[in-house]
Amino acid sequence: MVIISDNMLFKAKSLILILLAIQFTSCKGQVKEKSMPDNKGYEATTQAKILNQNTTFPQIHTNLNGMVREFVRTIYQDKNGNYWFGTNGDGIIRYNGKTPEKMAIEDVSSNFRVLEIVEDKAANLWFATSEGLMKFDVEKFKTFSIKEGLSNTDMEIWGLAIDKNGLIWIGATGGVFQFDGEKFMPFSLPESIVENPKPMLSTKLVFKIIQDKNGTMWFATDGNGIFKYKNGEFIHLTAKNELTDNNVADILEDKKGNIWIGTFYGGVSKFDGKTYTNFTKDGIIEGEETYNFHEDRRGNIWFSAEGYGVYRYDGSKFTQFTTDDGLTTNVVQSIYEDNKGQVWFGTWQGICIYDGQKIMNAKDKEAWTN
Numbered sequence: 001m002v003i004i005s006d007n008m009l010f011k012a013k014s015l016i017l018i019l020l021a022i023q024f025t026s027c028k029g030q031v032k033e034k035s036m037p038d039n040k041g042y043e044a045t046t047q048a049k050i051l052n053q054n055t056t057f058p059q060i061h062t063n064l065n066g067m068v069r070e071f072v073r074t075i076y077q078d079k080n081g082n083y084w085f086g087t088n089g090d091g092i093i094r095y096n097g098k099t100p101e102k103m104a105i106e107d108v109s110s111n112f113r114v115l116e117i118v119e120d121k122a123a124n125l126w127f128a129t130s131e132g133l134m135k136f137d138v139e140k141f142k143t144f145s146i147k148e149g150l151s152n153t154d155m156e157i158w159g160l161a162i163d164k165n166g167l168i169w170i171g172a173t174g175g176v177f178q179f180d181g182e183k184f185m186p187f188s189l190p191e192s193i194v195e196n197p198k199p200m201l202s203t204k205l206v207f208k209i210i211q212d213k214n215g216t217m218w219f220a221t222d223g224n225g226i227f228k229y230k231n232g233e234f235i236h237l238t239a240k241n242e243l244t245d246n247n248v249a250d251i252l253e254d255k256k257g258n259i260w261i262g263t264f265y266g267g268v269s270k271f272d273g274k275t276y277t278n279f280t281k282d283g284i285i286e287g288e289e290t291y292n293f294h295e296d297r298r299g300n301i302w303f304s305a306e307g308y309g310v311y312r313y314d315g316s317k318f319t320q321f322t323t324d325d326g327l328t329t330n331v332v333q334s335i336y337e338d339n340k341g342q343v344w345f346g347t348w349q350g351i352c353i354y355d356g357q358k359i360m361n362a363k364d365k366e367a368w369t370n
Contacts, residue, residue: 061350072346075336086114128160149184171206199223250291262290326359
């Protein structure tokens with residue numbers, strides 16, 4: 001077995017974006033999938049049908065019994081307690097208290113990427129995927145893409161948010177769109193471009209969208225800084241004014257109203273409404289490629305630093321967690337706290353759980369993940 005070291009992974013920084021943007025198409029070792037209808041009227045591919053798939057990286061911790069060949073890109077637990085895993089190339093996996101199942105979606109290949117999951121006030125789940133926008137209304141899936149107004153180049157959705165009025169915002173390769181439940185409407189960002197932009201994919205791509213407590217929309221772009229928007233006016237944040245890097249990977253507003261900004265080459269910053277503090281430049285944390293922000297129920301801020309594991313900020317200090325503390329690898333692609341207060345980590349080499357005391361293989365805490 002070939003072992004890929006953390007150091008090798010860290011040096012191959014651009015590989016992460018390639019893996020996220022380009023799906024592996026090798027079928028070697030795969031078991032042909034067979035779908036069967038369940039009692040809710042939609043199709044679900046059972047766990048047993050997709051075991052023994054080859055994995056792209058050696059899986060040290062659980063990969064949901066063979067369902068995940070690469071890694072879990074996003075994790076979510078809905079209002080009914082169901083766990084949802086959005087994968088990088090293996091579609092959507094759900095655990096409803098009985099058994100994990102890979103969801104089959106009509107007219108969509110099962111090998112798609114899922115980059116974000118959000119839930120609206122009516123308990124509908126929305127998935128940002130490489131096949132467009134998907135909705136699950138508790139009973140069935142529906143996909144919105146070209147017919148509703150997306151172009152072929154905008155099919156892959158990275159950013160996804162629902163504002164206070166229930167309007168859905170998406171960030172795609174070609175820019176930003178609003179979705180009213182029936183059709184996509186282009187939302188134009190300003191034409192201003194930073195000097196010598198170096199996007200991973202496209203300067204128009206928006207990786208992350210949030211609406212802060214004051215109603216301001218924030219758009220984190222691929223190589224063109226951040227755009228803030230409110231009441232018809234835009235503010236462009238770049239490395240020339242407030243940012244440490246124009247390649248913005250993630251953004252989060254915490255419960256106190258602080259804005260956390262993760263970048264690909266400038267580390268992590270916090271904006272408290274007046275001042276931007278960059279913890280990487282100040283030497284407080286290591287790792288210039290930072291993202292996967294998540295705030296837990298205690299107000300701790302979690303995020304990953306590529307090649308350096310994950311950090312937790314408790315309001316006064318940072319605590320770093322690495323393979324020495326139980327992580328299967330220092331390359332983490334998703335962080336999420338469930339209803340039990342457990343923090344999940346989707347890594348390149350399986351899924352870990354932090355129970356408040358230690359980090360372990362997820363199957364040792366949640367046997368159903370094995």
